[in-house]
Amino acid sequence: MAAPVNSVGKPSAERSSFSATSFQKKTRSKLISIPGTRPSVQNGQLLVSTGVTSLDFLLGGGLAVGTVLLIEEDRYDSYSRMILKYFLAEGVVCRHELFVAAAQDNPDDILQELPAPILDDVAIHKPAEQPRLSCEPQDSLDAMKIAWRYQNLPKVQSALASSSRFGHYYDVSKTMEPEIRQAAKWHRFYLPEHPTQSSPAHSPMLESYSALLKSLQEVIHREGFDVAASMSKSRNILRIGLHSLGSTLWGDDLSCHDNPRHRHALATFLYGLRALLRSSLSVAVVTVPSHLIQDRALMGSITRLCDNAIALESFKGSERETNPLYKDYHGLLHVRQVPHLNCLASQLPDHKDLAFKLKRKQFSIERLHLPPDLSETVSRVSRGELAVGAAVASACGSGTSGNKHLDF
Amino acid sequence: MYTELNSILSTTPDSFTQGEFILLSDRKSDASFLIHHFLSFYLRARCKVCFLGLVQSFSHYSAVSQRLGISLTQAKEKGQLIFLEGLTESLSVLIPQVTSTGNKAMDFLRDPSVGLRSLYEFVQSSVTSSGGGEEEWGPPVLLVDDLSALLSLGVSAGAVLDFSHYCQATVCSQLQGNMVMLVRCDGEEEEDDWDDGGSELLLKGLTHQCSLTLHVQGLPTGYCRDIHGQVEVCWRRRQGDGQNTQKKLFQYKVHDKGASFFARGTSSAVL
Structure with a gap:
């Protein structure tokens, strides 16, 4: 029952039927529009x-x-x-x-x-408001050429x-x-x-x-x-x-x-x-x-x-x-x-x-x-250390104590 | 009314133990969904219910009960339900200009140190009164949501314990009815009892008085979207010479129109 957002102005006559308390379940018929x-x-x-x-x-x-x-x-x-x-x-x-x-x-x-x-x-x-709709016109212009399989996935x-x-x-x-x-x-x-x-x-x-x-x-x-x-x-x-x-x-x-x-x-x-x-x-x-x-x-x-x-x-x-x-x-x-x-x-x-x-x-x-780490090696190591040092969520790189970035 | 909880507690609206004091408590979670269960349960069981709703408005309880298939307004009209709406009653005390409605139940707000005598008198008069309706109702039931609101408003834990003891004597022992009370705590269990406004003290005191506790907690492993927490059900049966305690632990999830209870680790989200 997603009712449309009321634009500013225009009080309607239906408003008057509102009664009892503000915690009342509203039905479509007695919607108050403020x-x-x-x-x-x-x-x-x-x-x-x-x-x-x-x-x-x-x-x-x-x-x-x-x-x-x-x-x-x-x-x-x-x-x-x-x-x-x-x-x-x-x-x-x-x-x-x-x-x-x-x-x-x-x-x-x-x-x-x-x-x-x-x-x-x-x-x-x-x-910016409707990023989950992936089929917008500007998307089709610069459509992905290589990873075409991913183009219908919603944007993160x-x-x-x-x-x-x-x-x-x-x-x-x-x-x-x-x-x-x-x-x-x-x-x-x-x-x-x-x-x-x-x-x-x-x-x-x-x-x-x-x-x-x-x-x-x-x-x-x-x-x-x-x-x-x-x-x-x-x-x-x-x-x-x-x-x-x-x-x-x-x-x-x-x-x-x-x-x-x-x-x-x-x-x-x-x-x-x-x-x-x-x-x-x-x-x-x-x-x-x-x-x-x-x-x-x-x-x-x-x-x-x-x-x-x-x-x-x-x-x-x-x-x-x-x-x-x-x-x-x-x-x-x-x-x-x-x-x-x-x-x-x-x-x-x-x-x-x-x-x-x-x-x-x-x-x-x-x-x-964590921001996506796109660089190859150096920053990845430092980021892992930072995550341990900052003690954020224990999930990020908690076990990796060494400096090898391939250490799982 | 959640049928799964009924089978855990092995009660039905047609047959339930009388004279019980059920304590609901929570820590870092919200146990108020259980209050709605017991409200609809006892209304279905045709008991005469006295409800002290101290934290929410009547329309909230009414809307939730509607989803559980019970109309509070009808129950009120028939004289089955006596509802004290703490919020509206309190306004006439907190803002003295308003002409007094004559209900003395919330008088403790004026001076919390005098205790809850006025509230007890309200409970006593409402559970003993015949109601005046043409229908006959079963044993009286007192529900309180929730006692910690009284603590927040400045009543001491001792006074709340006195109140619950008096209510137990009247409702459970004298009239063979039932009583359900909710206490909410926050903070860790190990914390010092004296520094937290008395909610730990209150919880311990009430646990001693009651015959069945339902303790709701958040998951020890943290927040999860599909499992809202766990309920520890603990019976204290006084059988013969010794006391026999029995404990069971369930996880739960609250839905739109009820709640489901399952053994630990058997949520449909994990299996």
Whole structure:
């Protein structure tokens, strides 16, 4: 039931029949069409794009409306912040409403840094999007003459991408034009602007998180994102971006003590956030500086209260940066959790060794593999040694201790 | 309801042991597919079911049960199922402005240190109430998904153990019903018990209380697409003088509409 991706604009009349909850199985007859959404192929859930095409593919087509994506930040918060900006930029392009909350940077600044969308790139990106179709015209021109037996095999594709187009590409070297940005309706929560009152001593929640939850609920109620809201208005999606939750600036001490006093504050907040999202047409991306949190069990319970969870591990500043094995990538991506929503079997990824790289026009997530070694002898030996030294997957050349490249 | 699991446990909806406490646990894997099995199993067995769904919304459980051939909405209307949706109940506590709905079950969120008395009272009233429907239901069953959510919300492991003990006394001993609870842990088994928020302590305590455990783990050799993990089934029968424990290990794969269980190494993907 792969329904076509709705183009921007044109709210349809069918939308009004949507009722009960956002986790309802959609049938073709009562498909709601909100720009920038599409129903999932597996379970009919309404999906939105994260703004990163290969991340969408990894998450089973996109982020389901009503769920939370947890991003464990890389050490300098550069790539996780980038994904958050892609997510918000995608919302601006699809005319969704935004809610940005931060304690460190002013949300205005985050919004000003959004990457510029490449709106006329459809023609340029077409060949890259459908590489599994091998019989394209340009293929027939330079058809292989010798190895003709292989020409009908699909091309090996390491970048993760789905065949149909969903989401947009962005140019990270430019920022979004102010006209596009100002057209978007957005709400902000900047912690220093919210005076915190002291909460009851026994409450597991921090004042900052309570204030944020309250502000979120107000927006959802006021702007009619509740699933139960009146059907007369046209529906839209609220994209919620929460930056660096759990850091000290939120008043949380998770990251600075071994035995934090507010141990359960973030988990309780995420529980409340899940409760809010499940009953509204909204979707959230939360980044957490998990490398600062010592307690792994605590991080586990935080992960379980989110639906999707990915972790970014950048090579920046680590010795892996200079390792030729990783020269094509900027970091590793770990999938911590995939959601079970309305179904028993979750959409497991084929492959768990993933790496990412940030190109000017694309943040791409690829299967991590060794580059093909085309030279004859010298580099092969050195590569084998490197693989042992880097202790990657034990499969690559683990047994070969000698220098002979024919040593099996 | 997975028929393969029923034959492993040698039960059917028509004949099952009463007064059992079944513990589901997982480590680095996801055991929630077993909760759906027991939910549909006891609804088929015409038991009166009280379900504490603390981690997901009702529509999630309902959609999965639909795939397993059970309608939760109908069961609720008939008075067979009493469903506590922890997420919606919690909002009125976490955001105090909302007018209170009067359900006290999630009151522990206000101050987790007082314990789970309010939740127990909810369970007690729902398993003992007649329901008011015209149909008669079998022995009561309590299902909890999952207890570790309570730990994450700040309740101490001791309080959760007290809660499960009270429930066992009421549901299993007094009313001869059954109880199924799920605990999720992460991290290694050998790790220090005191530093992990009490989930190890909780798991040990519950393993001591229960009569049957189903422990789900990821494969020790790592991630595999065709085998999702292994289940260790462990019976603790108190027979005569001594305790008799019996263990079995199976590998499993979760499908769209069920799960298959097979002996180790006999997955269709490897053979």
